[in-house]
Amino acid sequence: MSVTHIDVRQDTGLKPCGSPDHVDCGLxxxxxxxxxxxxxxxxxxxxxGPRRYRELERSLDGISQRMMTLTLRRLERDGHVVRDVxxxxxxxxxxxLSDLGRAFASQVATLVGWSAQAKSAIEAAQKDFDM
Structure with missing residues (x-):
């Protein structure tokens, strides 16, 4: 039996979306x-910590009022942000942030940390590919 790419693939724990045995995981x-x-x-x-609308808007350089409102509404709808009037x-x-939002922020922080570590390797790979 010959070795194929399927046989040597590393098990990352990820299953392709759309496969018959894949349950909708919410990704x-x-x-x-x-x-x-x-x-x-x-x-x-x-x-x-908690922020008022204008504080947030001022701290996010370049965001428009419309995009700030949309972002907060989407995060609130998904249960990540609590709006207190x-x-x-x-x-x-x-x-x-709600408890769910804090958990999400924690996961995002892990991704941000990884991206900072991988940035130079990704840029080098892109440069090699483009040549």
């Missing part, structure tokens, strides 16, 4: 949020 839900530019930066800012005049709105 699409996570990637939908993670794939958005401002999600990681918003999680990082809220990891420091204090009935003052005008109303005071504070955003903070």
């Amino acid at each position: 699409g839900l996570v990637l939908a949020r993670l794939g958005e530019k401002w999600t990681v930066m918003t999680l990082a800012e809220l990891s420091e 204090t009935p003052t005049v005008p109303p005071s709105v504070t955003y903070s």
Whole structure:
């Protein structure tokens, strides 16, 4: 019997989506949020503690008001962010991470750490490929 690429593949624990034995693990839900530019930066800012809308907006250099609102709404809808409204005049709105959001931020921090370590290797591979 000859050795094929299937026989020598490392077991990463990942199963291809769409295979008959693959159960919907929710990865699409996570990637939908993670794939958005401002999600990681918003999680990082809220990891420091609760923030008011304008504080967040000022800390995320380059974000538009519309994108800030969309990002917060999406994170709130997914259960990562809690929106707290204090009935003052005008109303005071504070955003903070939920338990789920803190867990998500922790996982994202691992990815950010890995990307920092792998950055030069990825850039070198891209340079070699482009030549």
